[in-house]
Amino acid sequence: MESSCRAAVMEGNMGWGVIEEEGWRKGPWTAEEDRLLIQYVRLHGEGRWNSVARLAGLKRNGKSCRLRWVNYLRPDLKKGQITPQEETIIQELHARWGNRWSTIARSLPGRTDNEIKNYWRTHFKKKTKAPSDAAEKAKIRSSKRQQFQRQQQQLKQMQIQQQHQQQQQQFQFNLDMKGIINMLEENDHRVPSISQETQEMASMYPNTSEQQSYFYSMFNANDNVSAPESSNEEILWDGLWNLDDILCNFNAASATTKAGLHNLVAPFC
DNA sequence: AATACCGCCAACCGCTGCTGT
DNA sequence: GACAGCAGCGGTTGGCGGTAT
Numbered sequence: 001m002e003s004s005c006r007a008a009v010m011e012g013n014m015g016w017g018v019i020e021e022e023g024w025r026k027g028p029w030t031a032e033e034d035r036l037l038i039q040y041v042r043l044h045g046e047g048r049w050n051s052v053a054r055l056a057g058l059k060r061n062g063k064s065c066r067l068r069w070v071n072y073l074r075p076d077l078k079k080g081q082i083t084p085q086e087e088t089i090i091q092e093l094h095a096r097w098g099n100r101w102s103t104i105a106r107s108l109p110g111r112t113d114n115e116i117k118n119y120w121r122t123h124f125k126k127k128t129k130a131p132s133d134a135a136e137k138a139k140i141r142s143s144k145r146q147q148f149q150r151q152q153q154q155l156k157q158m159q160i161q162q163q164h165q166q167q168q169q170q171f172q173f174n175l176d177m178k179g180i181i182n183m184l185e186e187n188d189h190r191v192p193s194i195s196q197e198t199q200e201m202a203s204m205y206p207n208t209s210e211q212q213s214y215f216y217s218m219f220n221a222n223d224n225v226s227a228p229e230s231s232n233e234e235i236l237w238d239g240l241w242n243l244d245d246i247l248c249n250f251n252a253a254s255a256t257t258k259a260g261l262h263n264l265v266a267p268f269c
Numbered sequence: 270a271a272t273a274c275c276g277c278c279a280a281c282c283g284c285t286g287c288t289g290t
Numbered sequence: 291g292a293c294a295g296c297a298g299c300g301g302t303t304g305g306c307g308g309t310a311t
Contacts, residue, residue, distance in 0.1 A: 028279070028305095050296065066297070067280070102299060113299070114279080122276055 025059040029068055033058060037065055038073055071112045078110025082119050090116055091124070 025033075040056035046069065049062030058065065082090070086108055093104040101113035101120075108116065 026281075047297080062296075063282090063298095064280080070298090071279075099300065117300070118276095118278060122278090 023059060024053075024061045024064070026064070029060075029072075033060065034068070034073060037069060040065075041069060041073075067114075071114045076110055077112065082111070082115075086111065087119075087123075090120065094120060094124070 029037075036056045036058050037052065037060075040052055040058075044051070044055065049066040052058055052062060052065040053060060056065075060068075089108060090104060093107055097103050099117075101117045105111055105113040105116050
């Protein structure tokens with residue numbers, strides 16, 4: 001919103017928003033263009049970006065539309081400054097993966113590769129000014145990485161499938177949790193301490209051991225209760241941030257009330 | 270008060286890899 | 291297997307706004 005206004009202002013002031021030879025508009029997006037793009041994605045979903053111009057009546061090329069959506073309009077984007085936890089994760093992951101911004105972004109839900117890239121450039125690049133042959137070293141690292149990636153790819157695909165199945169189970173579990181919360185609200189009595197409660201909640205699902213262990217890992221991370229083990233490093237890192245997020249919410253909702261419990265479950269929905 | 274500098278961010282560009290034919 | 295089209299990625303650019311001089 002703010003940016004759209006700013007964009008519109010920029011366009012007005014600077015005469016940007018050029019029409020290319022091919023007829024594509026360039027430069028800052030207007031509020032109207034944003035509206036059309038959002039409408040298009042609602043109707044047709046993400047993807048097929050080259051159809052956007054035709055179907056949505058936008059004079060933007062597919063690339064531009066995709067970028068605008070991914071970096072700014074997506075509803076699941078996290079607004080606001082990078083938190084210290086996120087900063088730590090960015091540093092860790094950059095040390096691990098280098099400039100693979102999209103990979104890093106996948107571990108920071110709601111953050112875009114562009115955002116992380118920009119953040120890194122402005123916050124860390126100066127601090128970590130490398131020797132002159134850094135580019136060469138990076139190339140070598142990159143080729144090694146690609147080799148490694150190919151080897152891992154097949155394994156990864158299998159793991160992704162497994163992960164997807166787990167997510168579906170988790171989604172169902174969250175729906176169940178909502179139901180429980182509704183029940184609690186109906187009963188309208190004070191909720192006991194969160195730790196005790198998590199055990200009670202989990203015990204309500206005696207036949208779904210996976211859900212139970214996941215639940216324990218989320219809410220009892222501070223109590224040294226073992227989380228489900230993952231053999232895959234990336235899944236582990238993906239989970240790391242989610243866990244951080246949950247713990248933040250846990251602290252914020254530390255009042256042992258039903259409202260607090262609401263906040264704990266909300267991030268999954 | 271003027272201006273130089275810097276951080277931030279949106280957007281573009283070129284390249285690469287994937288997928289369908 | 292070759293090719294074309296497309297999506298995605300990383301690098302780069304350029305303007306705005308805040309701060310220092």
